[in-house]
Amino acid sequence: MFSLPLNSENLPYPDPIHPIVVHFVIAMVLFSFICDVLGYFTHNIRLFEVAFWNMFVAAIAIFVAIIFGQFEAGLAQVYPAVESTLNFHTVMGWSLGAIVAIITAWRFAIRDRNPLKVPPAYLGAATFLICLVFLQVYLGSKLFWVYGLHVEPVVEAMKHGVSP
Known part of the structure; x- marks a missing residue:
C-alpha cells in the first residue's frame, strides 16, 4: 500500500488546509448574511446580489473544507478525550454542508423570483x-x-507515547 511521508504536524503537506478553506467559508457566509440584512433595511439591491454570490461560492467551498477536514481528521492522532468533540464537529460539518446548499438553493429561488427583496x-x-x-x-x-x-508538540508527544 502506498503511504505519504508525514511531517511534524502529521500531514503530507506543510500546513493544514482545512482551516484555510473553512475560514474562507465562514467569512463568505457571514458577509452574505450581513449584506442581506443591510439590503433588507436599506433596500439596496446590489447588497442582495453580493449576498447571493458570496453564499453561492461558500456552498461550493464548504465541500472542499469538508473533504480536507475528513482527510486531516483521519491523519490526526486522536485520543479518547478528543473523540466526542471531533465526532460532533464532523457531523456538524456535513450538516452545515447540506444546510448551506439548501439555503443557497432557496436564495437562488428568491433571487430568481424577485431580486429586489428578501423575505x-x-x-x-x-x-x-x-x-x-x-x-x-x-x-x-x-x-x-x-x-x-495537528499541533507539532502534541503530535511529537503522541509519537513518543505520551498521551495528553
Whole structure:
C-alpha cells in the first residue's frame, strides 16, 4: 500500500488546509448574511446580489473544507478525550454542508423570483445558519487550541507515547 511521508504536524503537506478553506467559508457566509440584512433595511439591491454570490461560492467551498477536514481528521492522532468533540464537529460539518446548499438553493429561488427583496423567513433561516456556524467555529477552535490536533508538540508527544 502506498503511504505519504508525514511531517511534524502529521500531514503530507506543510500546513493544514482545512482551516484555510473553512475560514474562507465562514467569512463568505457571514458577509452574505450581513449584506442581506443591510439590503433588507436599506433596500439596496446590489447588497442582495453580493449576498447571493458570496453564499453561492461558500456552498461550493464548504465541500472542499469538508473533504480536507475528513482527510486531516483521519491523519490526526486522536485520543479518547478528543473523540466526542471531533465526532460532533464532523457531523456538524456535513450538516452545515447540506444546510448551506439548501439555503443557497432557496436564495437562488428568491433571487430568481424577485431580486429586489428578501423575505423575513429567509433572514430567520440565515440567522439560524449563523448560529450553527458559530457553534462549528467553537468546536473547531477547541480541537486545535484545547486538544492540539495537528499541533507539532502534541503530535511529537503522541509519537513518543505520551498521551495528553
